[in-house]
Amino acid sequence: MPCWRGLQDVRVEMNKVVKKFGAKKALDVPAWLLEDGEVVGLVGSNGAGKTTFLRILLDLLKADHGNVRMDGRNVQQDAGWRARTGSFLDRSFLIEYLTIPEYLEFVGTTFGMSKREIAAGLEPFESFLPLSRIDRKRLIRDLSTGNAKKVGILAALFVQPEFVVLDEPFANLDPPSQIRLKQLLVEMAADPGRSMIISSHDLGHVTEVCGRITLLQHGEIKRDEETDAKTLEELNAWFSDEGISSAT
Amino acid sequence: MLSPQRTYPLLARNQVRVSLRQMKSQQGWFMRIVIGVMMVYSAFILLTLGLFFDRFSAELWPEQTPVEIVNQSLLAAFISLFFIRFLFQKTPRMKIVPYLHLPIRRGSLVAFFQAASLLSIHNFYPLLFFVPFWWRYVVAEGSMMGHLMWIGAIMLLILASHFANLLLRGVLRQRAGLFYIWMSLFIATAFVDEAAGIGLQQRLSSFLFSRILSGEATGLLLLIAFTAFAITASTISLARSLRGSDGGQSAQARVRSFEVPEEWGLLGQLVRIELLLMWRNRRPRHYLFVSLLFSTLYLVFMLSSGQALGGVAFSALLGLFASGGFALNYGQLMFGWDSTHYQAYVSRNVAFPSLVRAKVIVLQLSCLGLFVMSLPLFIWLRPDLVALHFAFLFYNAGITTVLVMELATRNRQRVDIGRSGGFFNYEGFSARHWLWFIPTALPPVLFLQVMSSSPRLGLTILATVGLLGVLFTGLWTRYFANGLKSRKHAMLEGFAGRAG
Numbered sequence: 001m002p003c004w005r006g007l008q009d010v011r012v013e014m015n016k017v018v019k020k021f022g023a024k025k026a027l028d029v030p031a032w033l034l035e036d037g038e039v040v041g042l043v044g045s046n047g048a049g050k051t052t053f054l055r056i057l058l059d060l061l062k063a064d065h066g067n068v069r070m071d072g073r074n075v076q077q078d079a080g081w082r083a084r085t086g087s088f089l090d091r092s093f094l095i096e097y098l099t100i101p102e103y104l105e106f107v108g109t110t111f112g113m114s115k116r117e118i119a120a121g122l123e124p125f126e127s128f129l130p131l132s133r134i135d136r137k138r139l140i141r142d143l144s145t146g147n148a149k150k151v152g153i154l155a156a157l158f159v160q161p162e163f164v165v166l167d168e169p170f171a172n173l174d175p176p177s178q179i180r181l182k183q184l185l186v187e188m189a190a191d192p193g194r195s196m197i198i199s200s201h202d203l204g205h206v207t208e209v210c211g212r213i214t215l216l217q218h219g220e221i222k223r224d225e226e227t228d229a230k231t232l233e234e235l236n237a238w239f240s241d242e243g244i245s246s247a248t
Numbered sequence: 249m250l251s252p253q254r255t256y257p258l259l260a261r262n263q264v265r266v267s268l269r270q271m272k273s274q275q276g277w278f279m280r281i282v283i284g285v286m287m288v289y290s291a292f293i294l295l296t297l298g299l300f301f302d303r304f305s306a307e308l309w310p311e312q313t314p315v316e317i318v319n320q321s322l323l324a325a326f327i328s329l330f331f332i333r334f335l336f337q338k339t340p341r342m343k344i345v346p347y348l349h350l351p352i353r354r355g356s357l358v359a360f361f362q363a364a365s366l367l368s369i370h371n372f373y374p375l376l377f378f379v380p381f382w383w384r385y386v387v388a389e390g391s392m393m394g395h396l397m398w399i400g401a402i403m404l405l406i407l408a409s410h411f412a413n414l415l416l417r418g419v420l421r422q423r424a425g426l427f428y429i430w431m432s433l434f435i436a437t438a439f440v441d442e443a444a445g446i447g448l449q450q451r452l453s454s455f456l457f458s459r460i461l462s463g464e465a466t467g468l469l470l471l472i473a474f475t476a477f478a479i480t481a482s483t484i485s486l487a488r489s490l491r492g493s494d495g496g497q498s499a500q501a502r503v504r505s506f507e508v509p510e511e512w513g514l515l516g517q518l519v520r521i522e523l524l525l526m527w528r529n530r531r532p533r534h535y536l537f538v539s540l541l542f543s544t545l546y547l548v549f550m551l552s553s554g555q556a557l558g559g560v561a562f563s564a565l566l567g568l569f570a571s572g573g574f575a576l577n578y579g580q581l582m583f584g585w586d587s588t589h590y591q592a593y594v595s596r597n598v599a600f601p602s603l604v605r606a607k608v609i610v611l612q613l614s615c616l617g618l619f620v621m622s623l624p625l626f627i628w629l630r631p632d633l634v635a636l637h638f639a640f641l642f643y644n645a646g647i648t649t650v651l652v653m654e655l656a657t658r659n660r661q662r663v664d665i666g667r668s669g670g671f672f673n674y675e676g677f678s679a680r681h682w683l684w685f686i687p688t689a690l691p692p693v694l695f696l697q698v699m700s701s702s703p704r705l706g707l708t709i710l711a712t713v714g715l716l717g718v719l720f721t722g723l724w725t726r727y728f729a730n731g732l733k734s735r736k737h738a739m740l741e742g743f744a745g746r747a748g
Contacts, residue, residue: 058595062737083597092591092744095521097528097665102505102521109517110597115510139528 009036010072011163011195012057017066019052019219026052027219029066037192039185041210041227042199043235045242049219050199051089054167057197058087070163083111086161088152088169096141100131100151103140104158111159121158128180129154146172153181157188164188164196170205178205185209203239207232217242255356259347263364282683287369291376298380314385315461316454323453326405333370333413339421340365340414341489348490358487362479365414371406378402386461394463401460404471411478418485420534428537432545439549514598518606525585526610529665532578532585539574539614543622551629560700564693567636570626571619572644575611576688579652582607583732584663587743594736600729604657608649608725612718615644636696639707639714643692646717650724651688657728658735660742 012034019027027049034040042050055061057068059075067074070081087093095103108118122131129150140148149172156164169185170178182205189196189209200206207213207227213235215223223238225231250258297304301314309317340361347357382399420427441448460467505524508516526532550566569576586593593603619641626637692710699706717724732739 060591060595060737060740079597079599082595087595089591089595092589093595095589095592097525098521099505102524106517106521107596109514 010034011036011038011070012197013069013072014057015066015069017056017063017068019056019061019063025219027056027063029053029221032214032221032224034195034197036195038212039189039196039198039210041206041213042197042216043201043203043206043213044199044216045239048216050216051167052219053216054087054089054165054197054199058085058089058165060089081163084162085165086156086159086163087165088149088156089165089167091148091152093152093155094140094148096148097139099137099139100129100134100143101136103151104131104155107155108159111161113159118158121160122154125154125158125184128177128184146174146177149173150177157184160188162194164194164198166196166198168200169198170200170202178202182209203232203235207235250350250352250356252353252356255352256360259357259360260364263343291373294373294376295380298377299384301381301385313389314381315389316458318381318385319457319461320450320454322402322405322457323449326409327449329370329374330409330413333409334416337368337370337410337413337417339417339486341418341421341486344486344490354487354490358483358490362411362414362483362486366407366410368410371410374402374406390461391463394461397463397465397468398457398461401457401468401471404468404475408471408475408478411475411482415478415482415485418482418489422485422489424530424534424537428541431541435541435545435549439552442549442552515602515606515609518598518602519609522606522610525665526578529585531663531665535574535578539577539618540621542573543570543618544625547622547625548629551625551633560697560703561693563633563636564640564696565689567633567640568644568648568689568692570622570637571615571641572648574614574618575644575649575652576685578614579607579611579649580655580684581659581663582611582653582656583739584656584659584661584743585665587662588664590740590743594740600732601725604653604725604728604732605721607656608653608721611649611652612645612721615641615649635704635707639711640692642711642714642718644714646714646719646721647692648688650717651684653724653728655684657731660735660739662743662745 010033012032014029014032016031017027017029018025042053044050052061056063057075059068059079062076067076069075070085073080075081095106098106104122105115105118108115108121113121126132129147140151143151149169153166153169156166169181173181185196185198186209188194189211196210198206198210210227212226213223213231214221215235215238301318305312305314305317344357344361348354378399382395382402386398387395416427416430419430438449440446456467456470504527506520508520510516512519526536547566547570583590619637623634623637626634695710696703696706699709
């Protein structure tokens with residue numbers, strides 16, 4: 001099942017992580033590794049524990065047991081990883097009363113970028129979110145769900161982080177934006193120093209972008225394999241079976 | 249559409265359920281006991297005052313009868329009660345919104361929730377004074393018709409006050425500019441009435457209620473007309489507010505921005521974001537405007553009111569609020585304001601000390617700003633209080649901000665600034681916030697009271713303590729940052745609405 005290449009280049013390490021909400025076990029991961037340069041797709045049905053997984057990974061939620069280590073350091077004790085991580089889980093990552101340029105300037109500043117560097121960093125993403133054509137005085141809270149999501153994804157990516165965490169990045173995006181985002185993620189994933197974890201319900205996109213798929217069900221990892229030509233077909237079959245079994 | 253016969257019991261059942269759940273979930277046992285004791289105590293005071301008013305009045309106003317005293321103070325009392333109502337009482341609008349998509353007539357919803365809003369403590373507490381007072385003192389004077397008309401007038405005043413408050417809150421939400429004009433005009437009129445010694449309000453009150461007591465119907469008819477107007481206008485205002493948008497998202501018109509020098513780095517960005525939060529969100533903006541109003545117009549009124557400023561304690565409170573009003577009110581929710589986007593900070597490379605520092609800078613700047621604005625008023629009206637004003641600038645910047653931040657960094661209640669109404673919306677506030685005024689406001693007031701024989705020394709000590717607080721800003725910034733770090737997950741859960 002696990003497809004780890006080796007332990008010498010581990011970026012993220014989850015050890016015996018358990019999280020319960022009341023009596024319900026939301027996540028139970030005995031061990032999980034993300035290696036340097038790896039791009040992992042996190043898939044699973046609603047309530048499978050994907051967002052809980054990512055929130056614990058980003059130290060936004062405290063696990064009941066276990067720990068997460070990033071570059072060998074516990075994420076709760078050493079926040080240095082944040083300066084190397086670009087993430088977007090949901091709209092609460094946005095500061096909605098700011099305009100898009102104001103928000104991106106804030107995010108860039110947290111990565112120590114100057115205004116010139118921020119402008120340069122945004123250029124490759126012009127086709128994803130054309131900042132030169134948007135209303136610069138429009139507040140984020142007045143954007144549509146799809147456009148707000150684009151802002152969040154852009155904020156996570158334009159700083160060229162070493163580690164990218166995205167939750168459902170393709171949801172709510174129009175088809176051209178989905179295609180462009182997929183291209184961007186593939187381009188960024190080509191950098192061997194960058195690792196990514198992307199959760200998605202879109203099995204087609206996620207198998208195209210990610211070299212490895214981790215499948216969660218009821219908070220547990222059921223499959224963790226490198227992507228190949230059959231992965232999409234197998235995942236479709238898995239979820240068809242799961243749909244039938246949960247319906248019966 | 250559901251018939252009114254089925255609508256009202258359904259709504260009543262839901263309201264009872266909601267109220268019971270709120271009672272169970274809102275406060276811990278300690279706070280419930282504290283609030284309970286305070287309620288019983290204030291009820292006891294009101295009852296005692298109503299039953300034994302002559303014992304108090306004989307000492308304070310020996311030349312007047314209890315009824316004369318109360319008659320001439322009734323309008324003033326209701327204006328004061330109105331102010332308290334305005335601070336605490338909510339409009340039923342947000343209770344109606346969840347029902348709007350259901351097949352229930354809006355008229356029925358409005359009628360039900362307008363009527364249900366009468367079940368407020370603000371309507372029952374005044375009766376604890378007025379009913380025994382009426383029974384002990386009013387019934388002894390005049391005719392039976394007069395007695396009944398007098399207590400009827402009191403009921404009408406309570407009703408009018410209730411619905412006028414709902415109306416004014418509606419005006420504040422829909423046309424804030426008009427609200428501030430009304431407020432300014434009212435304060436200016438009260439100021440002229442007081443400063444020029446006209447006593448218009450006292451005379452009017454005395455005239456109106458003594459006539460009602462003597463059985464003349466004109467005064468009562470006037471009150472009936474005013475009450476009917478308040479009920480009708482507030483009902484129309486509520487119904488209209490359900491059709492239109494909240495009006496709180498006037499963001500497009502408020503995107504004036506400003507830059508901070510690049511050299512200021514992340515701290516500069518965080519201060520900028522704090523200031524934009526205040527400007528672009530209705531509820532924080534109201535805190536700002538009301539603080540400005542207090543430190544200018546209201547202060548003129550208070551400083552010129554020589555009689556009221558007789559006590560050291562009152563002067564101290566005035567000094568505290570003149571420069572620290574904004575910090576005391578707005579500062580309590582300093583992290584609650586960020587609840588919808590707190591993850592934007594904690595998921596990024598934003599160190600807690602920087603976050604705390606930015607907020608402290610904003611609070612300290614507010615103290616300085618309000619101090620500068622109100623200083624000319626102190627010099628003009630009460631030059632003897634200028635030293636006190638200076639002392640409180642340091643105290644507020646160095647100590648009040650610390651105390652306020654102590655509470656703010658422990659806040660876990662979500663405040664949805666995008667949806668919140670105006671200033672007098674207490675989402676995010678708990679009894680703890682109200683009680684926090686005691687350790688925040690009382691120590692300097694008590695201290696100056698104790699030092700009243702050597703006021704200069706008292707003010708010097710107060711200013712020195714404040715200055716030390718300012719000088720040690722770095723130290724307590726680290727203390728609060730550590731607290732935030734240890735409570736990070738609990739705050740995130742609370743802000744997400746998953747835990748209190």
